[in-house]
Amino acid sequence: MVRLSDSPIQPVTWSQAEKYGVTIDIKRDDLIHPIVTGNKWRKLKYLLMDAQNKKCRQIVSMGGNWSNHLHALAFAGNSLGIKTRAFVRAHQNQALTPTLRDCQRWGMTLQFCTRSDYELLRKDSHWARWQNRFPDSYWIGEGGFSELAIQGVSDMSREVQEAYDYIFTGCGSGATLCGLARAFPETRIVGVAAFSGAEYLKSEIQAYLGKLTNWFLDTKHHCGGFAKSSELLLKLQSELESKNEFRLDTVYNTKTFLALNSWIEEGYITKSNKVLVIHTGGLQGERVTPTDK
Numbered sequence: 001m002v003r004l005s006d007s008p009i010q011p012v013t014w015s016q017a018e019k020y021g022v023t024i025d026i027k028r029d030d031l032i033h034p035i036v037t038g039n040k041w042r043k044l045k046y047l048l049m050d051a052q053n054k055k056c057r058q059i060v061s062m063g064g065n066w067s068n069h070l071h072a073l074a075f076a077g078n079s080l081g082i083k084t085r086a087f088v089r090a091h092q093n094q095a096l097t098p099t100l101r102d103c104q105r106w107g108m109t110l111q112f113c114t115r116s117d118y119e120l121l122r123k124d125s126h127w128a129r130w131q132n133r134f135p136d137s138y139w140i141g142e143g144g145f146s147e148l149a150i151q152g153v154s155d156m157s158r159e160v161q162e163a164y165d166y167i168f169t170g171c172g173s174g175a176t177l178c179g180l181a182r183a184f185p186e187t188r189i190v191g192v193a194a195f196s197g198a199e200y201l202k203s204e205i206q207a208y209l210g211k212l213t214n215w216f217l218d219t220k221h222h223c224g225g226f227a228k229s230s231e232l233l234l235k236l237q238s239e240l241e242s243k244n245e246f247r248l249d250t251v252y253n254t255k256t257f258l259a260l261n262s263w264i265e266e267g268y269i270t271k272s273n274k275v276l277v278i279h280t281g282g283l284q285g286e287r288v289t290p291t292d293k
């Protein structure tokens with residue numbers, strides 16, 4: 001069984017926060033479990049239970065070479081005795097990344113596919129064409145955006161006692177943002193898009209959350225695209241890591257702080273505001289320099 005603990009909330013030491021008199025805490029979801037860290041466990045929890053209840057023979061999903069999602073899924077599947085398979089956009093003869101090597105070690109079957117097949121699979125409807133080949137499978141689309149994933153994230157409300165003015169989180173599919181917006185209706189939730197061109201997500205999230213308006217999608221701090229970096233980003237990562245006990249991945253979490261940096265500087269977040277940052281994990285993907293991705 002995959003055992004997970006509530007993650008601790010810790011104060012963040014940061015010159016920017018001191019300068020403007022803002023209080024910043026971090027919820028260490030990177031400490032939930034040594035392997036299945038961050039929001040990926042929260043998102044998978046009910047999906048795995050659902051697959052078990054439906055007596056599915058295997059879970060099929062998809063992801064990139066450095067996917068935190070596949071990494072968590074492979075480990076959790078292995079621990080729970082559920083078979084896993086993943087479509088991966090890579091060539092069979094290509095050297096596997098440490099992420100995919102782990103996945104394989106935990107029994108995940110890697111189904112290599114072409115770029116165009118991968119693109120098609122992004123539309124869930126395309127999965128129907130594969131389904132006959134893998135009967136009794138449980139499909140989790142890219143990013144795992146789903147009601148069950150969002151419910152899993154919302155459970156976090158039980159672990160946060162204090163009232164925050166803002167909660168900041170990294171954003172890919174938007175599921176984590178949606179879960180937080182629902183769980184903390186009195187708090188403004190800011191999702192920081194980790195990739196460029198994320199504006200389209202706004203209408204999807206809006207459609208999902210309906211009347212809830214306590215959220216904002218920040219699309220300005222992706223540093224040029226997914227897994228892209230900048231000097232400012234690396235400088236910020238190094239300052240925060242030197243003053244605190246945590247490490248930050250550059251793909252999601254440092255970008256979250258980069259956005260927070262601007263929100264403070266531009267006066268949206270003001271003196272005596274209290275901010276909670278969710279550390280969404282992702283450190284397994286840092287096993288090489290981000291420019292190799």
Ligand SMILES: *Cc1c(COP(=O)(O)O)cnc(C)c1O
Pocket residue numbers: 038039040068069143170171172173174175176177249252253280281282283
């Ligand atoms: C997947 C992921 C996110 C984004 O979560 P979504 O629910 O897809 O928006 C953020 N941070 C890390 C480290 C992730 O792996």
